[in-house]
Amino acid sequence: xxxxxLEVLRIGIxxxxxxxxxxxxxxxxxxxxxxxxxISGLHDFIKHExxxxxxxxxxxxxxxxAHYFKGRSSAREMGExxxxxxxxxxxxxxxxxxxHYLPLRYNENNVAQEKGIDVWLALEAYELAIYKHFDILVLxxxxxxxxxxxxxxxxxxxxxxxxSWEFSYHNESGDMMETKxxxxxxxxxxxxxxxxxxVDQNSDDEYVRSLFVPDRSFDxxxxxxxxxxxxxxxxxxxxxxxxxxxxxxxxxxxxxxFIKDESQNNIFFHYSTLTNREFxxxxxxxxxxYQLEExxxxxRREGELRYRACRVTVIDQAPPGIWPEGVxxx
Numbered sequence: 001x002x003x004x005x006l007e008v009l010r011i012g013i014x015x016x017x018x019x020x021x022x023x024x025x026x027x028x029x030x031x032x033x034x035x036x037x038x039i040s041g042l043h044d045f046i047k048h049e050x051x052x053x054x055x056x057x058x059x060x061x062x063x064x065x066a067h068y069f070k071g072r073s074s075a076r077e078m079g080e081x082x083x084x085x086x087x088x089x090x091x092x093x094x095x096x097x098x099x100h101y102l103p104l105r106y107n108e109n110n111v112a113q114e115k116g117i118d119v120w121l122a123l124e125a126y127e128l129a130i131y132k133h134f135d136i137l138v139l140x141x142x143x144x145x146x147x148x149x150x151x152x153x154x155x156x157x158x159x160x161x162x163x164s165w166e167f168s169y170h171n172e173s174g175d176m177m178e179t180k181x182x183x184x185x186x187x188x189x190x191x192x193x194x195x196x197x198x199v200d201q202n203s204d205d206e207y208v209r210s211l212f213v214p215d216r217s218f219d220x221x222x223x224x225x226x227x228x229x230x231x232x233x234x235x236x237x238x239x240x241x242x243x244x245x246x247x248x249x250x251x252x253x254x255x256x257x258f259i260k261d262e263s264q265n266n267i268f269f270h271y272s273t274l275t276n277r278e279f280x281x282x283x284x285x286x287x288x289x290y291q292l293e294e295x296x297x298x299x300r301r302e303g304e305l306r307y308r309a310c311r312v313t314v315i316d317q318a319p320p321g322i323w324p325e326g327v328x329x330x
Contacts, residue, residue, distance in 0.1 A: 009056055011063045012134040013046065014125045015097070016117070016141035017070025022179055023165050029255030029271055029279070030169040033199075033212055039095050041210035046138055046163065048207045053191055065132055066097040069121045071104045100124065122149040129158045136161055139189070144182030150189055159190040166196050174297075245315070248286045255279055259290060259309055268295065269309035277314045287316035 020037075028036045043063055051058040072085070092099055105115045121141075126149060129137055137153055139146060142164045150160045164181040171177050186192045202208045246267075251257040255271040269290065271279040290309040298306035 007060060009061045009135045010133060011050060011061060011136045013063060013066040013138040014121055015068040017068050019141055026167055034253060035212040037211055038213045039091060044210055045207045049193060050136055065128060067100060068092055068097050069100045069117050071117055072101040073104050118143060118145045125149060126152050129153055129156055134158045138163060142181040144185050147184050147188050162189040162192040163195060243289045243291055245289045248282060248284050248288060250284055251282055259288060267309045269312050273310045273312045275311060275313045286314050289313050289315055
């Protein structure tokens with residue numbers, strides 16, 4: 001045997017897909033960075049972090065398997081968002097990530113919910129750890145439901161690294177939104193990385209910078225395999241609603257904007273309702289078609305029926321230098 005050959009540390013990565021979806025959207029629309037997470041950058045960060053705490057050369061830390069688990073709407077419910085889903089799947093394939101999807105289920109209020117994803121992830125992770133002999137298994141997750149998996153992996157001699165975030169922000173309705181990491185999960189793993197702290201406290205570190213997709217066009221990012229998450233909204237939108245056509249009136253960097261409609265004092269829309277574009281691609285003056293749904297929070301506050309746009313689709317680009325009357329790009 002050649003003694004110059006380096007021993008390889010075998011790394012497996014398992015993504016809780018909806019958890020990662022929320023993280024990516026937070027950094028794109030709520031955090032000051034206004035950028036999505038790069039999957040290739042995250043993998044480089046994981047290899048660097050593994051090398052650092054094991055004392056090995058980064059060349060010895062190799063990702064030999066990666067899996068992504070998420071609930072997904074049917075193609076009929078997704079409509080034009082099938083294209084965005086395919087773009088993201090292309091990115092996952094380029095990073096050698098195996099995808100696992102379960103159909104979303106609906107509660108009595110017709111709200112889509114993920115069921116069984118954590119169980120499926122845990123079973124696959126445990127079985128693959130046995131057959132592929134992972135030295136390190138990386139969980140990109142935050143749910144305490146994964147604690148039994150971590151304990152089982154430790155009995156195999158597989159050490160678990162946890163990649164997780166904690167943050168809070170106010171959504172467009174003024175409600176506080178929070179993402180927390182289970183304290184028990186953090187205590188059970190061999191090594192826990194608080195990513196929100198790394199990002200905010202080490203902004204000049206090259207591996208932290210590489211965590212985010214550079215400011216570039218959608219096509220450039222897609223071509224280089226770095227565009228991260230743009231997935232369908234978890235709520236199904238009824239296809240039988242009538243469609244309206246107008247132009248984008250104004251945009252806000254926090255991921256929302258207004259569609260021109262004088263009768264409604266303009267129509268609010270959120271980035272999650274877009275079907276065929278990234279929010280960063282939009283410009284005032286673009287022609288869109290959209291459906292309306294009740295804005296329940298505004299209706300309750302104002303005491304009368306109010307609407308917001310849903311299922312927003314760009315159907316025509318804005319003519320160069322031409323904007324809706326009296327509106328400048330924000």
